[in-house]
Amino acid sequence: MSTLSSVYKKIIIRDIISETQDVKTFKLGYADGSPLEYEAGQFITFVFPKHELAEERRSYSFSTAPKIDDVPAITLKRVTNGEYSRWFIDHAKPGDALLTIGTSGYFTLPDDLGKYKRLILLAAGSGITPIFSLLKRALQEYPSLQLVLIYSNRTAADTIFYNELIGLQQEYSERLTIEFLFSTSPNLLRARLNKGLLENLLKKYSHDDHAQSLFYLCGPYDYMRMATIVLQTEGVPPENIRRENFAIVKPVQKRFPPDQEQHAITLYMEGNRYTFEVQFPETILQQAKKNNIPIPYSCESGQCGTCAATCTKGHVWMWNNEVLTDSEIQKGRVLTCSGYPVGGDVVLEI
Template sequence: MNSLSTLLRITSIKTETVDTKSFTLETVDGKPLVYKPGQFLTLLFKHSNGDEVRRSYSISSSTTLEEPLTITIKKIPNGEFSRKMVDQAREGNLLNSIGAAGLFTLPDSYPAHQRFCFLAAGSGITPIFAQIKSILYGSANRVILIYSNRSASSTIFLDEILQLKDQFKDQLMLELLFSESAILTQSRLTQGVLDQLAQKHALYKDDDTLFYLCGPSAYMRMINIKLRAEGISPESIKKELFLVEAPTHKLAEPPDTDRHSVTIYYNNRSFTIEVQYPESILATAKKQGEQLPYSCETGQCGTCAAICTSGKVWMRYNEVLGKKALTDGYILTCTGYPIDGPVTLKL
């Protein structure tokens, strides 16, 4: 077992749809696993050749409700481990995890007039479901959910969401879109349909609304472009990618490709490595046997984020760190390279 991992036991399994199940977990050592609504759990698996593989699954439980830790997994085509979990996992099975991570989270605090607009497609509802429950049960803030699916039968958490709508009639605004519907305005989320819903809920005119997007990349790209065109600040838009996709454009090289030392403080110890392009900080640490948190290794999840306390780190790719995080000194070790001299990082 990875020395940084936590052993989890599956205590119950619930079928959500024909291809999706929720897994309730407990730590074997009895210590609670800390997480925030919207984060994901990274599990460690073994390929048949013995290589370690990491897969991240969103947490659907809410700490506000003191629900037991639960992840929800949708079986995807050619998804070796999602298929194994959905088809073969049983109560009592043990799983290795490096814990919860991710930056797709709610603000630590927010004023009473803050609104939250969630746009989810398919299994993109998983982290959003945890966030919605946390807001509704923990505050009086208004929530708008625009949720796209193929049909009602394929809609994850549909019954629970309808119950929330019934319980929080004046606080939760719900828009369900089913692509099999013959009514165009109730099927797919196009820019035109988004305009209609935005007008209905005054989304473009309210600076106090935060937008959370989770679904296929093309779906989120369309929404992001539309929101930005309507004047919504990028700091008011959060996105969560489920499937890691290679960048479609050629990535630049760092302005400085010389070798520099990187000192890393993590897990109550420190170590120093020599990093030089083309190997990133994370890749160099792994090569030297140092265990650091990571998942996607492509700058798209945030698991490997660290704070740069001295020196400069240039990132080749970044899909998750916003302006505030960058200002606070956060960098991604998986796409980060030291430039202009030594660097010190804290995880």
């Protein structure tokens, strides 16, 4: 077990619901009875001990929304070569215990959502999980907002939350429109989301008023890459596009900090003060781990945001950032997993 095990909390699986043939929802709660706090669109990271001083981490999105759903829950799809997704789907049972570092994630609704006219959500397969969470919160809390969900699957039977979504569409018929796309459809023009179809849907729902639309994307890498390119080509401001990556493929580091000297890090976290030295090629997170400093993390490649901190003094240079928006960076948010101190010493808060 990792020497950082004291920062983990125990989660209990309270109940399990079958959604489709290879998808299940798992209702969760802390073993000590304390509330499991999270925001719509966020995820929870589990720690799986492998052997002495070794562990693996996996993050799963909440499909529930706080104050709307009584019990927090995650929804998983079996992945063919996924060791832990197969355990959840094939072997997990109510009462099983898991270790977690808690909840995190930036795939959430902004505080200024009310200034937008519409929320356009794009999901493929199990990418609906955080999208469903966001959808429920937006419908409940923003009555003037128009919502569009573009959801791709193989068939209706393979569509996670199909009946629930139909129910929401009927309940909020004046505000919610859902475009179901099935790859088995005989109408090949609507079988899969492609460049031409997305362009047409964008004209239909965003009305060339893209600055007033906020887009959330979740699905396979190629799906989101295509959608992002189309949206930006059609004039959607980059800051209006939010993405959530499920299959993390660690990129190769091709950029290196302009300052590769050693600098001091002072870190304030949960009432504790830590000091350590960082020098390239070690990132802030890598050096913290070597010093047994329990910075939360998951992907270790600038793609999930679990390790984010606020820089209150100095400057942190990041070789990869697929999570933080420009406005968040302006507020001092940085990713410790891809970050290096440059130009002097740094003070961080988590």
